[in-house]
Amino acid sequence: xxxxKSFYDTPVPARFTGMLSWLITLDHKRIGLMYLFAILFWxxxxxxxxxxxxxxxxxxxxxxxxxxLYNSAFTLHGVIMIFLFIIPALPAVFGNFFLPIHIGADxxxxxxxxxxxWYLYMTGGVIAIVSLFSDGFPDTGWTFYxxxxxxxxxxVSTAVFAAFxxxxxxxxxxxxxxxxxxxxxxxxxxxxQMPLFTWSLYATSWVQxxxxxxxxxxxxxxxxxxxxxxxxxxxxxxxxxxxxxHLFWIYSHPAVxxxxxxxxxVISEIIPVFARKSIFGYxxxxxxxxxxxxxxxxxWAHHMYTSGMSDTAVFVFSLLTFVVAIPSAIKVxxxxxxxxxGAIQMTPPLFLSLxxxxxxxxxxxxxxxxxxxxxxxxxxxxxxxxxxxxxxMFGGTGFAFFxxxxxxxxxxxxxxxxxxxxxxAAILVTAGFMLHYVPMFVLGLQGMPRxxxxxxxxxxxxxxxxxxxxxxxxxxxxxxxxxxxxSFRRAQISDPDPWGGVTLEWTVPSPPPVHNFVTDPDxxxxxxxxxxxxxxAVNKSRRT
Amino acid sequence: MAPLDPSGKKMGMWLFxxxxxxxxxxxFVLYAVYFARYTPDFIDGAALLDRGFGIxxxxxxxxxxxxxxxxxxAVRKGHxxxxxxxxxxxxxxxxxxxxxxxxxxxxxxxxGIYPGSETLVDSPGGLNLFFGLYYVITGLHGLHILIGMSLxxxxxxxxxxxxxxxxxxxxxxxxxxxxxLVDLIWIFIFPLFYLVV
Amino acid sequence: MEKTAHIFExxxxxLTLAGLLVMTGVTVGAAxxxxxxxxxxxxxTIASIKASLVLVVFMHMKFEGxxxxxxxxxxxxxxxxxxxxxxxxVAFR
Numbered sequence: 001x002x003x004x005k006s007f008y009d010t011p012v013p014a015r016f017t018g019m020l021s022w023l024i025t026l027d028h029k030r031i032g033l034m035y036l037f038a039i040l041f042w043x044x045x046x047x048x049x050x051x052x053x054x055x056x057x058x059x060x061x062x063x064x065x066x067x068x069l070y071n072s073a074f075t076l077h078g079v080i081m082i083f084l085f086i087i088p089a090l091p092a093v094f095g096n097f098f099l100p101i102h103i104g105a106d107x108x109x110x111x112x113x114x115x116x117x118w119y120l121y122m123t124g125g126v127i128a129i130v131s132l133f134s135d136g137f138p139d140t141g142w143t144f145y146x147x148x149x150x151x152x153x154x155x156v157s158t159a160v161f162a163a164f165x166x167x168x169x170x171x172x173x174x175x176x177x178x179x180x181x182x183x184x185x186x187x188x189x190x191x192x193q194m195p196l197f198t199w200s201l202y203a204t205s206w207v208q209x210x211x212x213x214x215x216x217x218x219x220x221x222x223x224x225x226x227x228x229x230x231x232x233x234x235x236x237x238x239x240x241x242x243x244x245x246h247l248f249w250i251y252s253h254p255a256v257x258x259x260x261x262x263x264x265x266v267i268s269e270i271i272p273v274f275a276r277k278s279i280f281g282y283x284x285x286x287x288x289x290x291x292x293x294x295x296x297x298x299x300w301a302h303h304m305y306t307s308g309m310s311d312t313a314v315f316v317f318s319l320l321t322f323v324v325a326i327p328s329a330i331k332v333x334x335x336x337x338x339x340x341x342g343a344i345q346m347t348p349p350l351f352l353s354l355x356x357x358x359x360x361x362x363x364x365x366x367x368x369x370x371x372x373x374x375x376x377x378x379x380x381x382x383x384x385x386x387x388x389x390x391x392x393m394f395g396g397t398g399f400a401f402f403x404x405x406x407x408x409x410x411x412x413x414x415x416x417x418x419x420x421x422x423x424x425a426a427i428l429v430t431a432g433f434m435l436h437y438v439p440m441f442v443l444g445l446q447g448m449p450r451x452x453x454x455x456x457x458x459x460x461x462x463x464x465x466x467x468x469x470x471x472x473x474x475x476x477x478x479x480x481x482x483x484x485x486x487s488f489r490r491a492q493i494s495d496p497d498p499w500g501g502v503t504l505e506w507t508v509p510s511p512p513p514v515h516n517f518v519t520d521p522d523x524x525x526x527x528x529x530x531x532x533x534x535x536x537a538v539n540k541s542r543r544t
Numbered sequence: 545m546a547p548l549d550p551s552g553k554k555m556g557m558w559l560f561x562x563x564x565x566x567x568x569x570x571x572f573v574l575y576a577v578y579f580a581r582y583t584p585d586f587i588d589g590a591a592l593l594d595r596g597f598g599i600x601x602x603x604x605x606x607x608x609x610x611x612x613x614x615x616x617x618a619v620r621k622g623h624x625x626x627x628x629x630x631x632x633x634x635x636x637x638x639x640x641x642x643x644x645x646x647x648x649x650x651x652x653x654x655x656g657i658y659p660g661s662e663t664l665v666d667s668p669g670g671l672n673l674f675f676g677l678y679y680v681i682t683g684l685h686g687l688h689i690l691i692g693m694s695l696x697x698x699x700x701x702x703x704x705x706x707x708x709x710x711x712x713x714x715x716x717x718x719x720x721x722x723x724x725l726v727d728l729i730w731i732f733i734f735p736l737f738y739l740v741v
Numbered sequence: 742m743e744k745t746a747h748i749f750e751x752x753x754x755x756l757t758l759a760g761l762l763v764m765t766g767v768t769v770g771a772a773x774x775x776x777x778x779x780x781x782x783x784x785x786t787i788a789s790i791k792a793s794l795v796l797v798v799f800m801h802m803k804f805e806g807x808x809x810x811x812x813x814x815x816x817x818x819x820x821x822x823x824x825x826x827x828x829x830x831v832a833f834r
Contacts (some may be wrong), residue, residue, distance in 0.1 A: 238669020
């Protein structure tokens with residue numbers, strides 16, 4: 001085992017070394033890590049922006065920035081978090097690194113396309129920065145709603161173009177993954193022997209593939225309107241601005257499932273490993289992933305109850321929204337049932353997964369409040385909505401991202417981090433999170449609108465607590481990152497399977513060699529069969 | 545490790561074609577809604593378009609698709625000369641299509657019908673939307689014709705260099721698929737713009 | 742490999758082209774008769790038949806396996822949902 005060289009020491013293509021061996025690599029593992037560092041950069045930047053917004057709102061009146069800057073700040077926070085962090089976070093980093101290993105393959109089907117996707121991602125990021133320094137960053141919010149996005153003088157075209165490029169990157173990743181899963185699974189692995197993370201990526205990829213072109217054409221139309229003034233959404237010339245919202249949400253609602261589905265996949269991997277127990281309802285989780293992908297594409301207009309669309313549409317989309325809750329709940333029940341009577345071994349990844357289940361459940365249930373047409377009218381466009389989607393997107397996908405980092409860190413880098421600091425960071429983030437977003441639910445119910453620069457005195461207490469919690473949360477995130485990176489000062493671990501996982505990535509050395517498998521790996525008949533791990537642990541304890 | 549399954553390349557291409565279908569699909573959503581809302585204006589708009597151009601361009605694209613399909617049959621059979629003829633034919637068709645489009649658009653521009661023109665701004669809303677969609681959809685389609693022609697041109701060069709053969713025809717097959725899709729979309733554009741009554 | 746070896750003969754392709762051209766004629770002819778709202782549906786039906794011909798013959802869908810057939814149908818369904826569900830709004834406003 002010692003003799004195996006890891007992929008860090010073996011560049012692909014072989015003739016390049018140093019930076020070039022990364023920048024023109026075709027190795028899915030290196031590309032995954034390049035995504036990781038780019039994404040972490042954007043994430044931390046957007047976290048700081050979010051912190052600045054919260055700091056501004058902590059006290060009434062102007063505190064650290066003026067109103068125009070505030071508008072740009074929340075737009076930038078949204079655009080970065082959505083397009084540069086949450087959408088690519090799990091598929092591009094962990095999907096790239098682990099999807100081929102999970103299915104016993106050597107790489108993705110189109111390695112060059114994979115590298116191209118990374119470059120498109122970076123290009124999109126650079127263009128987003130450029131738009132900052134030319135005419136000022138857009139103040140439209142990440143939704144780019146017409147008519148404001150067409151008439152405002154800020155640099156919407158560049159920002160929209162950045163989002164267009166990022167969409168391309170995401171779409172090509174989806175295309176690559178679907179082909180890989182169809183054509184490169186090791187011969188002995190049937191569809192129902194794939195790990196659940198792979199299944200969730202499969203469902204995600206279909207949504208990426210079919211929904212992303214809608215946002216592409218929508219953003220193109222914004223640019224066309226700005227340059228050629230066609231009037232497709234201009235009511236004065238027969239157009240209908242609400243159609244823009246339809247097109248936008250036809251993508252952007254399915255996009256929230258692009259964000260959450262891989263997160264659910266990560267949790268489905270982690271829970272059985274640390275419960276030492278087969279996942280409860282494997283087929284139900286698979287089916288619910290696909291059901292979420294399908295049903296999630298039918299509910300987009302629940303973002304538009306107050307837009308002036310027909311009451312019939314409000315009724316239909318509200319009804320369908322309740323349907324989407326079912327498959328999500330199936331997953332939550334399955335995870336909890338897996339933990340029941342398991343031989344639980346507490347570790348940082350499991351701890352973060354448990355936080356995920358709690359926070360995501362709160363996010364999901366408050367989503368039902370918003371999905372119900374009557375309640376929605378009351379809290380539409382208030383802080384309640386902001387709190388809700390942060391519970392699902394950050395409490396959900398964000399925590400799944402943290403959990404995945406902690407779970408796969410030893411495999412990706414061959415180092416183990418300090419558990420105590422990891423727990424401390426996780427507790428700090430979670431506690432700060434609650435203190436940050438729970439007051440925002442209350443503020444929303446009291447009627448404080450989102451995206452407002454200033455507020456009435458009665459909202460002062462809630463905003464103060466939210467800002468206070470945000471600071472704790474940012475501290476916690478900082479501690480978590482520091483702790484992870486401090487692991488590089490520790491000794492290399494030799495155990496390929498520090499957690500006792502049974503999916504294929506734990507059968508190869510940490511970090512993996514450049515060719516993942518020397519021979520076709522043995523595939524378990526059932527992907528979460530822990531009988532071998534449990535028997536091994538018993539033997540080990542007998543010997544000592 | 546097992547060798548790569550070659551059919552994956554074709555699958556990847558099909559997946560890409562799906563994204564193209566949905567890309568145009570977004571525009572067809574707009575078309576459907578505005579057509580339902582402004583049917584009389586759309587009929588007036590269609591009457592202003594030259595049906596002859598539409599018919600000729602439809603025939604040209606159908607023939608070009610036949611050329612490409614015949615080229616793929618020929619490459620499998622090893623009939624290199626027919627492959628070359630097919631690709632040249634398809635490229636010629638594409639070029640004629642674009643010239644026609646240029647003349648047609650130019651004619652409209654001369655009559656003051658273009659996005660944001662005074663004629664359109666002063667005309668009823670439905671007419672403005674009809675021509676707005678006409679320019680956006682046929683413009684995007686024209687762009688796809690250009691991309692498709694570039695792909696076919698690359699294939700042509702590779703056939704001359706004997707890089708595309710009966711054993712190794714994935715690129716030609718995929719370019720062919722792309723070209724057919726562009727034709728497929730035109731099959732719907734044609735009646736929706738030229739034949740509204 | 743065997744599956745991809747399936748090809749159509751030149752004659753089949755030529756007949757398909759002929760069919761497509763005839764249907765183009767039919768759809769132009771149909772547009773000369775004013776039938777009100779029925780016209781659109783006739784035009785779209787003919788266009789769908791033409792598209793299917795291109796798909797099955799020119800694009801070799803006839804030889805493809807389940808994965809591509811079903812995924813193509815899903816794409817078309819998604820497109821139909823995009824257009825159809827928007828009408829929950831615009832048709833009842």
